[in-house]
Amino acid sequence: MGSGSGKGKTILFGEHFVVYGLPAIAAGIASETIAHVTRTDKPGWTLDDNRPEMPGYKEKKKDEQRVSIDNVIRHLGIDLSKSGIHIEFGGDLVCASGIGASAASCVALARALNEEYNLGLDDDAINQAAYEGEKGYHGTPSGIDNTASTFGGLVWYVRDLRGGPPTFERLKLREPVYLVIASTGLTASTTEVVGDVRAKKETDPQWFEEIANEYSTLVHNARNALLDLNLDKVGQLMNRNHELLQGLTVSCKELDDLVRVALDNGALGAKMTGTGRGGNQISLAPDEKTMNIIADALEKSGAAAVWKTSFGL
Numbered sequence: 001m002g003s004g005s006g007k008g009k010t011i012l013f014g015e016h017f018v019v020y021g022l023p024a025i026a027a028g029i030a031s032e033t034i035a036h037v038t039r040t041d042k043p044g045w046t047l048d049d050n051r052p053e054m055p056g057y058k059e060k061k062k063d064e065q066r067v068s069i070d071n072v073i074r075h076l077g078i079d080l081s082k083s084g085i086h087i088e089f090g091g092d093l094v095c096a097s098g099i100g101a102s103a104a105s106c107v108a109l110a111r112a113l114n115e116e117y118n119l120g121l122d123d124d125a126i127n128q129a130a131y132e133g134e135k136g137y138h139g140t141p142s143g144i145d146n147t148a149s150t151f152g153g154l155v156w157y158v159r160d161l162r163g164g165p166p167t168f169e170r171l172k173l174r175e176p177v178y179l180v181i182a183s184t185g186l187t188a189s190t191t192e193v194v195g196d197v198r199a200k201k202e203t204d205p206q207w208f209e210e211i212a213n214e215y216s217t218l219v220h221n222a223r224n225a226l227l228d229l230n231l232d233k234v235g236q237l238m239n240r241n242h243e244l245l246q247g248l249t250v251s252c253k254e255l256d257d258l259v260r261v262a263l264d265n266g267a268l269g270a271k272m273t274g275t276g277r278g279g280n281q282i283s284l285a286p287d288e289k290t291m292n293i294i295a296d297a298l299e300k301s302g303a304a305a306v307w308k309t310s311f312g313l
């Protein structure tokens with residue numbers, strides 16, 4: 001049997017903008033998806049998906065998942081025409097939009113296949129295979145999710161729009177930073193939401209350019225503020241990033257409500273994270289005590305799930 005894991009992630013700055021070549025900052029989180037692969041006599045592959053989920057997530061993503069698994073297997077050159085494999089997904093990463101669940105499963109699968117078939121792949125090659133898998137979930141992934149999932153830590157990421165390898169850099173902070181992740185419980189389709197932004201951008205390029213120009217300055221300021229551990233500034237920039245995402249039409253009432261609750265309860269900054277129109281929201285906490293207060297308030301306000309985490313080391 002071959003096994004492998006992939007980490008969940010949260011995007012601190014730059015979802016959607018990253019698709020168009022602007023920098024983004026993502027943080028790996030401790031929760032992960034684990035894949036086990038065993039060989040079988042029957043051709044093809046079968047799957048037991050035992051990952052915990054927000055209700056409806058796995059059903060909604062079933063068809064995309066099938067394409068994604070096929071993509072990873074094909075990319076790795078594994079021939080299942082004579083004998084096959086059984087895949088099992090598990091782990092403690094709760095599948096929800098915005099937490100990198102699809103990328104984590106692609107990374108975990110690529111690592112499990114690497115082990116089972118002795119492919120000798122390094123992390124860059126695993127990341128590449130997972131990127132092919134991510135294409136099953138939406139045709140034009142920026143690659144930030146699989147990169148954060150493969151390498152973990154805090155990542156500065158820039159996609160190469162000409163199709164070359166992305167630029168990514170690990171950012172190390174002097175101290176960990178506390179973060180609360182809250183789920184709306186709604187599953188969004190990345191294909192649809194990214195597609196809507198693209199369509200709107202094509203009909204009104206100036207609309208997108210104005211928002212993207214402001215974001216471009218913002219993300220460089222965010223990088224500096226993070227490295228300086230100037231959390232007040234990081235928080236302000238998260239708030240503005242959320243407003244810019246509202247401008248892109250990818251937030252929704254449920255996400256905006258969670259942002260408001262977090263800010264009313266001591267968060268230095270709060271925003272949606274990931275695809276949007278559902279999925280998750282994140283809150284920056286000044287310390288552990290406030291992180292607990294924010295998490296309690298979000299739970300009481302009706303968030304479908306709340307996780308406390310830290311990033312930066």
Ligand code: MEV
Nearest residue numbers: 015016141142143274275
């Ligand atoms: C999804 O987690 C992040 C998006 O920016 C899409 C992508 O980067 O591929 C919305």
